[in-house]
Amino acid sequence: MKSLKFVSIAALVLLSSALFAQKNPQSVKLEQTPGKFTTEQLTLKPGSYVFEVSNKGIDHEVAFFLQSEKDKESGEYSTAIANSGLSKTIRDGESAKSGVIELKKGTYVYSCPLNPTPKYTIVVE
Numbered sequence: 404m405k406s407l408k409f410v411s412i413a414a415l416v417l418l419s420s421a422l423f424a425q426k427n428p429q430s431v432k433l434e435q436t437p438g439k440f441t442t443e444q445l446t447l448k449p450g451s452y453v454f455e456v457s458n459k460g461i462d463h464e465v466a467f468f469l470q471s472e473k474d475k476e477s478g479e480y481s482t483a484i485a486n487s488g489l490s491k492t493i494r495d496g497e498s499a500k501s502g503v504i505e506l507k508k509g510t511y512v513y514s515c516p517l518n519p520t521p522k523y524t525i526v527v528e
Contacts, residue, residue: 428453428503435465435518445525449507456489457498461518464492467501469513470522484511492517 428451434441436459456467469487486502493499512522 427451430455432457433467433513434459435461435515435520437461438518439520440513440515440523443523445523447506447525447527449527450505452504452506454487454489454501454504454513455498456493456501458493458495461495464494464517465515466492466517467499467513468516469501469504469511469525471509471511 429447430453431445431447432455434457441459454467454469456465458465467487467489469484471482471484484504486504489499489501491499506525506527508527511525511527513525514520514522
């Protein structure tokens, strides 16, 4: 009976920790300048994240796009990550946030399809 109580309590602690992480994701701030992001590579731990992107000196609206690992057949980063888009496109001096994104171990890339920028790497280890 005691072991059943312990297992139940342990499961409750794990579930509440997972829910807390989703409600309190880590924030990653990125700045876009003409033709590039100022941060060109990130190394993160698995978990929940929100990306906050700022437009610094670009004379048109910009966005943010996060993709998963390369497709094995095409060799392209083609799969968009759910919730990774910004809440709006942003003009010079503005910022916007993505939705909450759950990153697992692996390699991802981020870029702006409107700026356009190179694809920068996020390694989650």
